[in-house]
Amino acid sequence: xxxxxxxxxxxxxxxxxxxxxxxxxxxxxxxxxxxxxxxxxxxxxxxxxxxxxxxxxxxxxxxxxxxxxxxxxxxxxxxxxxxxxxxxxxxxxxxxxxxxxxxxxxxxxxxxxxxxxxxxxxxxxxxxxxxxxxxxxxxxxxxxxxxxxxxxxxxxxxxxxxxxxxxxxxxxxxxxxxxxxxxxxxxxxxxxxxxxxxxxxxxxxxxxxxxxxxxxxxxxxxxxxxxxxxxxxxxxxxxxxxxxxxxxxxxxxxxxxxxxxxxxxxxxxxxxxxxxxxxxxxxxxxxxxxxxxxxxxxxxxxxxxxxxxxxxxxxxxxxxxxxxxxxxxxxxxxxxxxxx
Amino acid sequence: xxxxxxxxxxxxxxxxxxxxxxxxxxxxxxxxxxxxxxxxxxxxxxxxxxxxxxxxxxxxxxxxxxxxxxxxxxxxxxxxxxxxxxxxxxxxxxxxxxxxxxxxxxxxxxxxxxxxxxxxxxxxxxxxxxxxxxxxxxxxxxxxxxxxxxxxxxxxxxxxxxxxxxxxxxxxxxxxxxxxxxxxxxxxxxxxxxxxxxxxxxxxxxxxxxxxxxxxxxxxxxxxxxxxxxxxxxxxxxxxxxxxxxxxxxxxxxxxxxxxxxxxxxxxxxxxxxxxxxxxxxxxxxxxxxxxxxxxxxxxxxxxxxxxxxxxxxxxxxxxxxxxxxxxxxxxxxxxxxxx
DNA sequence: GTATTTTGCGCAAACGTTTGAGTGTTGAAA
DNA sequence: TTTCAACACTCAAACGTTTGCGCAAAATAC
Numbered sequence: 001x002x003x004x005x006x007x008x009x010x011x012x013x014x015x016x017x018x019x020x021x022x023x024x025x026x027x028x029x030x031x032x033x034x035x036x037x038x039x040x041x042x043x044x045x046x047x048x049x050x051x052x053x054x055x056x057x058x059x060x061x062x063x064x065x066x067x068x069x070x071x072x073x074x075x076x077x078x079x080x081x082x083x084x085x086x087x088x089x090x091x092x093x094x095x096x097x098x099x100x101x102x103x104x105x106x107x108x109x110x111x112x113x114x115x116x117x118x119x120x121x122x123x124x125x126x127x128x129x130x131x132x133x134x135x136x137x138x139x140x141x142x143x144x145x146x147x148x149x150x151x152x153x154x155x156x157x158x159x160x161x162x163x164x165x166x167x168x169x170x171x172x173x174x175x176x177x178x179x180x181x182x183x184x185x186x187x188x189x190x191x192x193x194x195x196x197x198x199x200x201x202x203x204x205x206x207x208x209x210x211x212x213x214x215x216x217x218x219x220x221x222x223x224x225x226x227x228x229x230x231x232x233x234x235x236x237x238x239x240x241x242x243x244x245x246x247x248x249x250x251x252x253x254x255x256x257x258x259x260x261x262x263x264x265x266x267x268x269x270x271x272x273x274x275x276x277x278x279x280x281x282x283x284x285x286x287x288x289x290x291x292x293x294x295x296x297x298x299x300x301x302x303x304x305x306x307x308x309x310x311x312x313x314x315x316x317x318x319x320x321x322x323x324x325x326x327x328x329x330x331x332x333x334x335x336x337x338x339x340x
Numbered sequence: 341x342x343x344x345x346x347x348x349x350x351x352x353x354x355x356x357x358x359x360x361x362x363x364x365x366x367x368x369x370x371x372x373x374x375x376x377x378x379x380x381x382x383x384x385x386x387x388x389x390x391x392x393x394x395x396x397x398x399x400x401x402x403x404x405x406x407x408x409x410x411x412x413x414x415x416x417x418x419x420x421x422x423x424x425x426x427x428x429x430x431x432x433x434x435x436x437x438x439x440x441x442x443x444x445x446x447x448x449x450x451x452x453x454x455x456x457x458x459x460x461x462x463x464x465x466x467x468x469x470x471x472x473x474x475x476x477x478x479x480x481x482x483x484x485x486x487x488x489x490x491x492x493x494x495x496x497x498x499x500x501x502x503x504x505x506x507x508x509x510x511x512x513x514x515x516x517x518x519x520x521x522x523x524x525x526x527x528x529x530x531x532x533x534x535x536x537x538x539x540x541x542x543x544x545x546x547x548x549x550x551x552x553x554x555x556x557x558x559x560x561x562x563x564x565x566x567x568x569x570x571x572x573x574x575x576x577x578x579x580x581x582x583x584x585x586x587x588x589x590x591x592x593x594x595x596x597x598x599x600x601x602x603x604x605x606x607x608x609x610x611x612x613x614x615x616x617x618x619x620x621x622x623x624x625x626x627x628x629x630x631x632x633x634x635x636x637x638x639x640x641x642x643x644x645x646x647x648x649x650x651x652x653x654x655x656x657x658x659x660x661x662x663x664x665x666x667x668x669x670x671x672x673x674x675x676x677x678x679x680x
Numbered sequence: 681g682t683a684t685t686t687t688g689c690g691c692a693a694a695c696g697t698t699t700g701a702g703t704g705t706t707g708a709a710a
Numbered sequence: 711t712t713t714c715a716a717c718a719c720t721c722a723a724a725c726g727t728t729t730g731c732g733c734a735a736a737a738t739a740c
Contacts, residue, residue, distance in 0.1 A: 002484065002485065003485065003486060004485050006725095006726060006727090007726065007727070007728095008726075016689075016690085017689070017690045017691080018690090018726090018727085018728095019689080019690065019691075019692090019728080019729075020688085020689060020690070022726095022727070022728060022729085023689090023728085023729085026728085028729090030687085030688065030689075031688070031689075032687075032688050032689080035688080035689080047481075049452065049455075049456045050456065050726080050727070051397075051456055051457040051725090051726050051727070052453070052456045052457040052458050053393055053396045053397045053402065053457035053458070053725085053726080053727095054397055054457070054695090054725075054726035054727045054728095055726080055727060055728090056393045056695090056727095057391075057393045057394055057397055057694095057695045057696070057697095057725090057726080057727075058694075058695055058726080058727050058728060059695085059727090059728085060695070062393065064436075064458075072418045072421050072422055072425075073415065073418045073419055073422055074418075075413065075622075078412045078413045078414075078418055079413055081412050081437075082412055082413055082439070085412075085438075085439050089446075094436070094438070094453060094454075094458070095436075095437065095438065096404075096434070096435075096436045096437070097421075097435065097436070097437040098425075098434070098435065099422070099425050106429075112389065113392070113434060114434075115389075116389045116390065116391055116392045117391040117392040117393035117394070117696090118392050118393070118404075118434070141387075144342065145342065145343065145344050146343060253626070256626050260628065263628075281622075282415075282621075282622060282623055283622055283623060283626055286593070286596050286623055286627070287626070287627065287628075288600065288603075288627075288628065346695095346696060346697090347696065347697070347698095348696075356719080356720090357719070357720045357721080358696090358697085358698095358720090359697095359698080359699075359719080359720065359721075359722090360718085360719060360720070362696095362697070362698060362699085363698085363699085363719090366698085368699090370717085370718070370719075371718070371719075372717075372718050372719080375718080375719085390696080390697070391695090391696050391697075393695085393696080393697095394695075394696035394697045394698095394725090395696080395697060395698090396725090397695090397696080397697075397724095397725045397726070397727095398696080398697050398698060398724075398725055399697090399698085399725085400725070457726090
């Protein structure tokens with residue numbers, strides 16, 4: 001139980017001053033060859049490592065970036081974390097992960113906590129509740145203090161900062177166009193209510209493509225899930241009541257519930273009805289039939305977000321502010337839930 | 341762009357000393373009513389928050405706990421994180437998540453990094469590579485420095501610390517006994533190679549139950565997956581070559597590959613062959629047929645681990661050391677991949 | 681032999697806090 | 711008037727670093 005070596009202890013042990021030790025270890029030319037060697041040998045022998053906290057205080061930077069996500073038990077978010085982590089580590093940064101659990105209050109709390117010196121900047125995706133409330137003061141406050149923030153996936157125009165998003169509209173268009181190309185005529189949409197930005201945008205893509213292809217839009221074929229906990233039965237009802245030859249769902253789960261409902265109705269996927277999902281997770285790959293889906297490339301988004309943030313962190317203060325939005329391209333992964 | 345309020349600035353602004361400000365904010369009786377009110381009002385107005393880094397340095401504790409896991413894109417680990425996070429936040433602790441990506445070197449690096457002042461203690465699950473190498477010096481070093489460590493899931497006897505595990509043997513026994521009770525005679529096992537402790541233990545449970553029930557053990561019915569990337573075809577081969585009426589797989593993926601192989605062979609699950617998995621993830625719930633499985637209760641494990649760690653952190657130093665191992669009970673979740 | 685430069689090291693301040701000890705003023709008891 | 715406690719506040723050290731500056735001794739130059 002040796003209580004961690006410090007400069008002070010090395011100094012005492014070797015009978016030199018603290019600054020001599022510090023300088024020696026940092027190869028300062030101020031220190032003589034001999035003393036330097038002696039100190040370095042000692043430090044190495046006892047495995048000296050500088051205390052990060054003290055360094056953070058001194059340098060006024062922590063070399064850690066905070067990431068706040070709505071939930072962690074969620075494939076997409078974990079891939080984003082993975083992407084952030086890779087880039088961050090490469091650049092010598094640590095990552096702190098906090099969860100908002102989709103709660104506004106917890107998002108605020110986490111942000112405040114991390115903003116008080118724990119991190120140099122943030123990467124975050126807004127909690128659902130925050131987007132409903134449209135209250136972003138906690139974020140503007142943080143940015144006002146000069147801490148860079150990068151928003152991803154669930155972003156919002158009101159906050160001025162770097163952003164990483166996918167083009168939800170184009171992604172949705174790709175999916176629906178694909179269905180049309182394969183001969184589908186009556187394409188159902190299973191989406192979320194509009195305050196979830198991605199639901200709104202993907203719905204827009206759906207509508208645009210239909211219009212571009214002169215397909216009549218039938219409101220009955222559009223389902224907007226209000227209550228996630230009840231989504232399975234809502235989707236079942238929807239499928240039972242409507243006759244469709246294809247379904248575009250805005251996430252994996254909805255797609256799978258749709259497939260289940262279709263199968264229970266006595267129809268086959270993809271022979272009778274094609275289904276396309278969004279987000280390429282475990283389920284999409286492993287489900288039978290495996291899901292044709294729009295891939296979001298979470299890892300790439302995380303990497304981009306980390307790069308944007310670190311860029312801001314290491315930029316000289318003279319350079320003028322400017323915010324970028326990078327759009328990570330989606331692409332359609334063809335599997336077995338759509339006909340060839 | 342106001343650069344974050346400090347005690348010093350408040351002191352200058354209100355023309356008192358720094359210590360007066362500090363004491364006033366902490367409601368010290370040393371400070372007069374009037375000044376205290378004035379200072380508190382000012383602090384509130386400008387939203388003063390003490391700097392965590394400075395506090396950490398002063399108090400020699402950070403109120404954060406580090407968690408290092410082999411991979412984050414993995415349902416079980418995310419549920420553990422979720423559990424840790426809940427308890428940690430309740431107790432006023434922050435959580436730093438780092439990934440070892442199953443690499444020994446990265447595990448060492450992360451540990452060193454976090455050990456240098458960033459966290460008060462660790463919760464971790466060993467990287468696969470670490471278990472192969474059987475090199476735990478990085479962990480013993482950390483514990484020698486007096487930092488508490490809690491190991492979970494992938495644990496090892498050589499390290500003396502608190503541990504949270506599930507009873508893999510009992511869990512496996514429950515599963516296999518269940519299959520026997522339902523009338524299965526030839527139960528296949530799909531496991532991992534033995535240096536992955538959980539694979540070994542679950543295999544042991546399988547063997548024990550068969551022995552207890554006087555069922556002959558047929559080595560041909562035991563598959564040990566060496567190369568994860570190739571597991572799908574290995575399992576397909578295994579199923580094709582052997583006649584079984586049930587399969588016990590040590591994780592979700594293996595279970596699903598088994599089901600696929602069984603179906604491709606022209607047999608039905610669960611009518612012809614029952615399948616049981618381990619770990620209750622998204623896939624188990626949503627797959628068709630949904631999987632009967634041994635639930636690991638990741639969230640509960642995380643919560644237990646956090647409690648153990650915080651307990652150690654807040655214990656007075658006089659109290660003597662003792663290490664506990666808590667075993668989180670598994671239970672069988674019956675779904676549709678086994679016959680009734 | 682003195683004047684100047686170089687070498688090798690220590691001092692002290694700073695980062696933002698907390699806190700025990702010290703200090704000066706007030707008011708009351710002796 | 712002296713003594714002393716109570717009050718309200720400030721000083722300074724500490725946590726572990728880094729770094730500009732100062733200073734003595736040694737080495738060089740004149």
